[in-house]
Amino acid sequence: MIELNAIEQGKSIVVVGGGVAGMEAAIIAAQRGHKVVLLERSNDLGGQALLAAQPPHKEEINSLINYLVTQMKKQGVLVKFGIEVNRSVLEKLKPDEIIMATGAVPLxxxxxxxxxxxxxxxxxxxxxxxxxxxxxxxxxxxxxxxxxxxxxxxxxxxxxxxxxxxxxxxxxxxxxxxxxxxxxxxxxxxxxxxxxxxxxxxxxxxxxxxxxxxxxxxxxxxxxAIGAQSYNPVGNDVGNIQVHVIGDCRKPARLMDAIHDGFYVGSNI
Ligand SMILES: Cc1cc2nc3c(=O)[nH]c(=O)nc-3n(C[C@H](O)[C@H](O)[C@H](O)COP(=O)(O)OP(=O)(O)OC[C@H]3O[C@@H](n4cnc5c(N)ncnc54)[C@H](O)[C@@H]3O)c2cc1C
Known part of the structure; x- marks a missing residue:
């Protein structure tokens, strides 16, 4: 088992976006003792991974999504669905730090x-x-x-x-x-x-x-089907709050890149 960096003091963290990047970041940050809320605009967790699992021979991606959803529950991440996050939502919440994991949009x-x-x-x-x-x-x-x-x-x-x-x-x-x-x-x-x-x-x-x-x-x-571009509705700073941008929201890539970004930020926040 990987040993995670210890924290001196728990912070309030808002993760925006419940794709694989946001879920991984939320799990790791919560496991280390931070108080984590994840905001997702749709009514499902998984983001693009839900689409990636649709074509023939891709069903196993659903196991990855289910694993991450289960880990979020275990680590006590609070998930709120149906919230389209913008700058004013985050300014009202005033968390200590924000993780933007809002993915990409198709071109x-x-x-x-x-x-x-x-x-x-x-x-x-x-x-x-x-x-x-x-x-x-x-x-x-x-x-x-x-x-x-x-x-x-x-x-x-x-x-x-x-x-x-x-x-x-x-x-x-x-x-x-x-x-x-x-x-x-x-x-x-x-x-x-x-x-x-x-x-x-x-x-x-x-x-x-x-x-x-x-x-x-x-x-x-x-x-x-000509590709996708990063989608970040709030940019890289919200007042004085530090914003971390991860996954396809940083650069459209692949599932493992998004999970790696989530793990890295969750481990170091
Ligand atoms: C059809 C398809 C097939 C793919 N197949 C593969 C594959 O086989 N292998 C592979 O490695 N990669 C594959 N990919 C790429 C991979 O799925 C993505 O790189 C990865 O899922 C990105 O994860 P993410 O968490 O960064 O972003 P996303 O999965 O895009 O998650 C972003 C989340 O943020 C939410 N959100 C967006 N804006 C807001 C907002 N303002 N407020 C609140 N929530 C918001 C969205 O609803 C979404 O749930 C595929 C992609 C597609 C589309």
């Missing part, structure tokens, strides 16, 4: 003819918030785009992935990328690499592949 795509209504975010697909047609175009062949493709292919949809780079799912380890590619191929995906969406004209989508314009039609849904 949207600005392409001529593609209305915001037509462009569905992959995150909304995995949240079950979107109605998806039978023939689907996914813009972005990173891990999220590819796993969303597998999720939809398993529902019987016909899926094409458009990727700007020369290969899909570049951020995955080579073994996991190969396994995912093989499963997508078996499910009948179409993949266009080195290809960029340049325009949507009613039923037609126009794609630039190495300088050649290609036109496709018949896609009922266009799904955007």
């Amino acid at each position: 949207s795509l600005d392409v001529p003819g593609l209305s915001p209504k037509r462009a569905i975010l992959a995150w909304d697909v995995l949240k079950g918030l979107a109605t998806i047609g039978e023939k689907v175009l996914i813009i972005g062949g990173g891990q999220v785009g590819c796993e969303t493709a597998e999720y939809l292919l398993q529902q019987g949809k016909r899926v094409t992935i458009l990727e700007m780079e020369d290969k899909i799912a570049r951020e995955m380890s080579s073994i996991n990328r190969q396994l995912l590619s093989q499963r997508l191929t078996n499910l009948g995906v179409d993949i266009l690499t080195l290809a960029k969406l340049v325009e949507v004209d009613q039923d037609k989508v126009i794609v630039d592949q190495l300088g050649v314009k290609l036109t496709f039609s018949g896609f009922e849904s266009i799904i955007i």
